[in-house]
Amino acid sequence: MFKIVTKRMLNPSVVLLEIEAPFIAKKAMAGQFIIFRIDEKGERVPLTIADYDREKGTITIIAQIVGVSTEQLASMEEGDALLDVAGPLGIPTHIDENAKKVCVIGGGVGCAIAYPQAKELFSKGIEVDVIAGFRSKDIIILEEEFKKQCNDLTICTDDGTYGKKGFVTDALKEKIESGSKYDAVIAIGPVPMMKFVCAVTKPYEIKTIVSLNPIMIDGTGMCGGCRVTVGGEIKYACVDGPDFDGHQVDFDELMKRNSTYREQEHDCRMLR
Numbered sequence: 001m002f003k004i005v006t007k008r009m010l011n012p013s014v015v016l017l018e019i020e021a022p023f024i025a026k027k028a029m030a031g032q033f034i035i036f037r038i039d040e041k042g043e044r045v046p047l048t049i050a051d052y053d054r055e056k057g058t059i060t061i062i063a064q065i066v067g068v069s070t071e072q073l074a075s076m077e078e079g080d081a082l083l084d085v086a087g088p089l090g091i092p093t094h095i096d097e098n099a100k101k102v103c104v105i106g107g108g109v110g111c112a113i114a115y116p117q118a119k120e121l122f123s124k125g126i127e128v129d130v131i132a133g134f135r136s137k138d139i140i141i142l143e144e145e146f147k148k149q150c151n152d153l154t155i156c157t158d159d160g161t162y163g164k165k166g167f168v169t170d171a172l173k174e175k176i177e178s179g180s181k182y183d184a185v186i187a188i189g190p191v192p193m194m195k196f197v198c199a200v201t202k203p204y205e206i207k208t209i210v211s212l213n214p215i216m217i218d219g220t221g222m223c224g225g226c227r228v229t230v231g232g233e234i235k236y237a238c239v240d241g242p243d244f245d246g247h248q249v250d251f252d253e254l255m256k257r258n259s260t261y262r263e264q265e266h267d268c269r270m271l272r
């Protein structure tokens with residue numbers, strides 16, 4: 001059993017949980033994820049390891065409440081326990097050792113995944129710009145945390161209620177055009193956002209890493225659920241990723257595959 005030691009609502013639909021998982025905390029690295037089950041009837045749900053504390057033996061996950069399992073997760077309290085947590089899964093994020101300046105971009109709850117990446121790069125002495133995008137002010141998460149782990153934080157809101165009005169792609173374009181020389185861009189968020197970030201960086205030939213979120217089941221490369229096409233080749237995001245070269249990813253196929261079970265997910269919500 002994996003005990004919840006801290007629970008915090010970051011906004012009405014995003015929950016942060018710190019969980020006792022000493023073996024995972026010992027090995028976890030930025031870019032990796034876990035798959036948990038709440039109980040014997042629970043679905044297998046993949047979530048990124050947003051943070052870890054090797055000494056305390058805990059990992060932190062941040063989940064947006066979007067359906068049955070994440071709602072059930074958010075209803076758990078400190079002292080409750082998850083039945084099982086498998087991980088760390090996936091390949092840690094790799095950035096060229098000679099990189100001097102990197103831009104990390106998070107969209108919505110994608111910021112939970114972008115945060116450990118910014119933290120790791122910043123701890124290595126790399127100059128890190130963070131661009132975090134949200135629909136509006138009331139759903140901003142991790143602002144204070146990001147401030148401590150980067151050289152420059154730009155918050156964008158679609159409706160202009162906080163920070164810069166507009167999309168993360170506008171802010172990125174502005175930074176590049178005003179002379180910021182990035183050795184790499186890391187983009188994590190909704191699939192269309194990652195696709196458009198890649199469209200911005202491509203003409204400048206800036207290496208762009210995206211973290212893909214296809215539907216995962218086993219997380220060990222056996223079921224084929226997380227199949228994605230990268231550079232014309234079949235890859236399995238759970239074992240070959242979840243990070244990939246964004247300029248090689250077939251985003252349209254990913255969007256199509258991610259909507260395969262939309263009807264069942266909807267029915268599922270209706271049954272609650």
Ligand SMILES: Cc1cc2nc3c(=O)[nH]c(=O)nc-3n(C[C@H](O)[C@H](O)[C@H](O)COP(=O)(O)OP(=O)(O)OC[C@H]3O[C@@H](n4cnc5c(N)ncnc54)[C@H](O)[C@@H]3O)c2cc1C
Nearest residue numbers: 046047048062063064066067068069070213214215216265
């Ligand atoms: C590697 C990886 C890391 C992720 N990290 C995070 C994270 O840090 N924070 C976060 O909020 N979300 C993250 N997700 C997405 C998260 O797994 C889904 O939001 C969750 O499974 C939804 O389950 P549900 O029952 O609440 O919703 P449902 O109603 O079942 O589904 C809602 C939506 O979630 C997605 N989804 C459902 N089941 C899965 C599945 N087995 N695998 C992947 N996506 C699924 C689908 O797009 C679906 O439309 C990650 C996904 C992957 C693959």
Ligand code: FES
Nearest residue numbers: 217219221224238
């Ligand atoms: S989740 Fe089954 S192959 Fe990746």
